Amino acid sequence: MARLNLLEETRFEKLPVTVYSDEYIASVKVAQRIAELIRYKQGRNEKAVLGLATGATPVKVYSELVRLHREEGLSFRNVITFNLDEYYPMQPTAVQSYVTFMNENLFDHIDINRNNIHIPDGTLPLEKIHDYCLDYERKIESVGGLDLQLLGIGRTGHIGFNEPGSAPNSGTRLVTLDDLTRRDASRDFGGKENVPRKAITMGIGTIFKAREIILMAWSGKKASIIKKAVEGEISGDVPATYLQLSDNVEFVLDQDAASELTRFDTPWLVKDCVWDDSQIKKAVIWLSQTVKKPILKLTEEDYNNHGMAQLITEKGTAYEINIDIFNKLQSTITGWPGGKPNADDRRRPERAEPARKRVVIFSPHPDDDVISMGGTFIRLVDQGHDVHVAYQTSGNTAVWDDDVLRYMEFAIDFNRSIGQESDHLEGIYDNMRSFLENKQPNQLDTQEIRDVKGFIRKSEAIAGARYAGLDDDHIHFMALPFYETGKTVKKPVTDIDVELTIELLQKVKPHQVFAAGDFADPHGTHIVCFNIVLAALNRLRETEEWAQDCWLWMYRGAWHEFATHEIEMAVPLSPQEVQRKRNAIFKHQSQKDYPVFPGDDAREFWVRAEERNRETAKSYDDLGLANYEAMEAFVRWKF
Template sequence: MEVLSYPETTYEKLPVTIFDEARDGAIHVAHELADLIRRKQAQGEKAVLGLATGSSPIGVYQELIRLHREEGLSFRNVVTFNLDEYYPMKPDELQSYVYFMHEQLFDHVDIPPENIHIPDGTLPIEQVKMYCQQYEQQIEQAGGLDLQLLGIGRTGHIGFNEPGSGLTSATRLVKLDALTITDAAKDFIKEEFVPLRALTMGVGTIMKARKIILMAWGEGKAKILQQTVEGHVSDEVPASFLQQHPQVQVIVDQWAAQELTRLKTPWLVGMCAWTESLIRRAVIWLSLKLHKPILKLTDEDYRDGSLSDLLVEAGNAYSLNIRVFNLIQHTITGWPGGKPNSNDTQRPERALPPQKRSLIFSPHPDDDVISMGGTLLRLVDQGHDVHVAYQTSGNLAVFDDDARRFADFALDFARKRQLSPDQMEREQAEVVEFLGRKKLGEEDSPLVRDIKALIRKGEAEAACRFCGVKETNVHFLNMPFYETGQVKKNPLGEADIQAIVDVLQAIQPHQIFAAGDLRDPHGTHRVCLDAIFAALARLKGRAAWVDDCYLWLYRGAWQEWDIDEIEMAVPISPEELLRKRKAIFKHQSQKDSAVFPGNDKREFWQRSEDRNHATARLYDQLGLTEYEAIEAFVRYRF
């Protein structure tokens, strides 16, 4: 377990411990809970825990289950009170927190059922106020919360205490913020299915706990975490009230911490160990902050920007500016597969071999064209042997209506072609019957999953044809971890890794492109990337081609690498950007409105183009050549 150390800082008003990986942080928190439980057991007392739901505590609960099964940790003396529940919500609904807690923890440990308390989302509205008062009384009768576990929402909510919640607020019925509803849509399929209200412990209830642990994983929580830890106490960020609690721990991974001053701009905190990457980041930061191209920065700019120490380390502004400008300039290339017959010393990719086998891994059947469609087109146009491997079927992201439409189409087609309709009619009727009774969030039947997968497959093939990728170079891996029919996925398994190993061995690529979402500990992209890493680690040392292979990482539909991280920037012309858009349009089931749009209402092609334009503008602002658009990559050295 690696804990990352950084200079002490006065910016942070809460104690923050940063772990390299979310899993390590979750294990640390689980052991804190286990120590409390054991200590209370030794004293013959109950351990009263306030528990949270959502993605943040899942790793904690997994480690607690392991401790129970493998190390004898008993929960017989544990009393739990959950933070919140949607309202209205039946306990057997897949989205209920009752269901969540039993699936993630309670069904796997020996906690007595009578010791479990979760707000009741089935109550008539007229009984809610009295129930909330009784929930407070139950906590007090249990002796108060020994430890409260918290995640943090992107509005800064703890529990469902949205902006505007007061410091003394108690358990109550609240309305949910629009951003919270958007974030919850992934569990409810559509925003309109998300309840608009919830029952929640109040900020005052939480603050009465003797100890509080706040967890945050992934870059999606970075901005709100920075406001919570470094900002002023305000009801606009309810989590900031924790600054007034005497016993709080903030446990985060490196990506959730990336907006903290000590990580983002450590030169504002104190003395730095000036590495090449940190120098580059500091100069870019100063250039963008002052709205001055890099080559126009002066010694005075560096001194006024708290970077006088950098001048001592690296010399005067003139030489420093040229040094960093050249580093950024050398990231730009119109030859993502390497430029033949050229000096490649300062180029991101090698000149040889002049025609490369390029393997693009796409977690879903459209990430390739959305995230790096311009580069894909460039690789094909420049004569490289381009392969695309779709890692999952993407069937979850197809609307039920589309599945019904294609089932009807297949039946009509069979009839028109005078094929035997018996089987087609039975299967079409099965689809109609299942979709007609399907519950919100229910797992799709195998037949419906197959139809949805074929829809995504056909769209991916159409996009590849449009881009000029050979049909024999399109690979559908259908990694098993994804095939649950639900938003929740299975853990990465041997069959998933072997699927990657097989395609790598078959192609033996000179360069690999993969979705590099290292910063999201929960998403499909991260699992797909972990599978690639595992496969390459397995092949390294026994497959000679691995040592000569470059692995380039791209980002998702609405994110981009920070400009100081970019190692290859591929300019995209207006004409190429239009071709990329048309390739994205081939994914018709994702057009107009996707099943999982996230918190961004733009269509995928709009997100992609806006991101590519924004990257080009940043290069322009730094004083580099002005381009229409840029796709960016970071090289991973495995």
């Protein structure tokens, strides 16, 4: 019976999928399977032939394999490896090389015979690549083929570097990288313009010959492409869908990567549900959007025809359910994000008292505050709350190099204009210019350059916060140590980061804290900064009474937005308020037009923000609620 239930639950899935609670557990399970294969082959005096992947996805798998080697004696002397791909051209000693990646994450820490390691050669002359690729295929065949192939998946649906348009029978070859793939790699290379346009990759046909294929994916960033790969039609537009044709494949996912699969996203379509309040709200909003009717016009026939008959059976008529969900959505809308004084707040998202709240807005980068909640920021100030903004990092990696020279030239000219000696400043400028002219992709800037980049972003943040109405003593620059490396890869968070946050919170003793819950940012800074705020508040809640009454609101908008069913506070913006928010964002001139790290969204930040805010407002309008110009959305953290 359990087997039948599972088959029904996964009936939209066209290949086997295993979901774990998080990527750590999943990675350990995959590493254990690799270890079992290696030991089985050792027992038979045979070689274990592994196809290996690179990128962030398999890092924890390799870490666990290293642990098994060091602590449990797992030997790799009988292992032969073939890596999926390598950028072209690429020197094996380069930081971005997959040779460097594999050495740092696996090979330097195990007892593998170096002659058994094979990684595509990114240094070959172009005319030799064809023959080299044929030889790579012959080497795999000569050792009996791949026993197990590890895969990640790119957001284009690529496996290896088999981009959209790749043939299902393709072999190892030189390919041209998709623009999205290059944008995703831009941070590793110090900008997309430095990412190679080509790569050498195993083909889909080569991968298919493996006796076992494990594709791994973690995080919500991969959820959309995973749904297409697992539930979509087989298409060259999404090369990973070709894996549906294999009898030897398994997708191993964490919950976030699996979140858009039907059994998790719309489970009422495949099984009986536990209809709690959150599930009902999500389902009714989904139904309204699916049939394109306002909530109050949904009928019992709509419910019955879309897998939701059980909901009506258990919870009452369509009319009653519609009214309940409409009222709940209506109660999320408020023009008083700090609470409406002297109002009945039982159905409002924020408390009425105290009428004047102390507020801290934490901004991971120096512009996230105005990009993501600029309208609410301004409204909180306008409504008389005691608002502070805390910029958690300097953001000094996200400034163009030529801006540094421009600002230095301004400083030199200003010194001259007031008769000040500028020889020392000119010497620093000359050193900067010389360094930047010879700078390599992703090379660490000098301290002086990092300082100027930080000063640029600080001055912009001050201008934005002043425009929102803050006095200078309410603007805080934290410069959390984890970030201040000058590199795109940051140091681990330490207790110092948390203590600095505690110190600020103790100074203000806020009733409200706003923090970025936009964990899709490509830098990973948002989730790190959020976890620091959360750790600080959790500690304070153990000892300080005010912290027990402090509410934590999460905002998004810089990289994506909350789904409508998740929103707990929606702050409507008038056309004039949208313009004021845009003006605040414009103060961040170094991020205007084209930022250093734009992610996969080509729109400018102010355009993204406005269009997402308008989309949120439209979703409320389509559901049958009031039609606003724009809305900023928030979700309250439950301690």
